[in-house]
Amino acid sequence: MDPVHKALLRTHRLELSGQLLVSDTIVPFLYQEDVLTDAHVEAIESQPNNRQKSLKLLELLPSRGPRAFSAFLRSLDDFSWVRDRLLLELQTEPGPGPGAGPGPTDTRQLPDSVLQKVPSDRDLSRLAVRLGSAWDAVLMDLGLSAEDLFRCRSDNPLSVHAAVLAGLVQWRRCQGRAATVQRLLQSLEAADVHLARWRSRRR
CATH class of the missing domain: 1.10.533.10 (Death Domain, Fas)
Structure with a gap:
């Protein structure tokens, strides 16, 4: 290797x-x-x-x-989210100095076919598992209201995963073709769920 x-x-x-x-x-x-x-x-x-x-x-x-x-x-077909991030990191790895080009979370480094894709139910479900405590910040950045988040929680009181998935599906339904991987990556970055955090040493 x-x-x-x-x-x-x-x-x-x-x-x-x-x-x-x-x-x-x-x-x-x-x-x-x-x-x-x-x-x-x-x-x-x-x-x-x-x-x-x-x-x-x-x-x-x-x-x-x-x-x-x-x-x-x-x-990683069932974990395309993980694969895209690994590929992105490989593309942005050589970057010594300020003139090295786009930073590690610049989504322009991903192929346009990936960025413009509308995430599938499986993609959203896999993401919902991994968002953790950042899920409400991500969903609000995607445009859901506090009332929407409350409804997701109250409709799924026994499962955080189900609540998060309901919010992601609602976002995709409301946005239609605008609900792209690129838009989702932007909200993940806004909530500090991105490559910069992957690089940092955890605790």
Whole structure:
């Protein structure tokens, strides 16, 4: 694996381990592509919880040859959000000095086809899982009112994920074709859910 790719996985190891559900599609895909062996799959699946499974996968990947990183990116179809951010970071990584070009959260670095895409239900559901305490700030930046947020909470009192997803779906329904990945990334950045935070050391 390229040293740059190794460093990227190492830097974001803890972040990724909290965002990926590796057993459903990622591990089977990597096994199918001969990136992982039976022994690797067994080692991953023997871990006690999903975070530990993800950490084990990220520990194994750097030693799995030059195809491992590209195969890993292809395995992230259900986590396109994560893949787009990793690709964005790779594109903006070389940036020494003030004349180096756009900053790490400049969404112009992503292909226009990605930026103008309307997120699917699956995309929004995956995002809803990961927003955490920043979800209300993101939804308000997207244009939802305090009343809208209250309604999302009251309609889904037992599930924060369902409340967040309801808000994201409402935003997409109201905005139509304007509800793009680019607009969503802008609100994530406004709520400090972006690459700059990924780079910072957590606690």
